[in-house]
Amino acid sequence: MTTSRRLAERKVEKFQKNITKRGVVSETSTKKGKDYPVGPVLLGFFVFVVIGSYIT
Structure with a gap:
């Protein structure tokens, strides 16, 4: 089974957001x-x- 392009793009987008937040506390x-x-x-x-x- 292959994942749809939309689902793959959403996962990549979420991953990219996490990378930009790295190191921010x-x-x-x-x-x-x-x-x-x-x-x-x-x-x-x-x-x-x-x-x-x-x-005592």
Whole structure:
């Protein structure tokens, strides 16, 4: 079975679009420099527990 010319042209067009987008990264997927994975309250609590268990 052979593919129709229209279908083949659509596939080529879709492939060409992907090639022109190569290397372009959207700004939403980039991380901000000041974004911490843990909040300051949780970090403070963790330090409190670790230092508190070390002292006793």
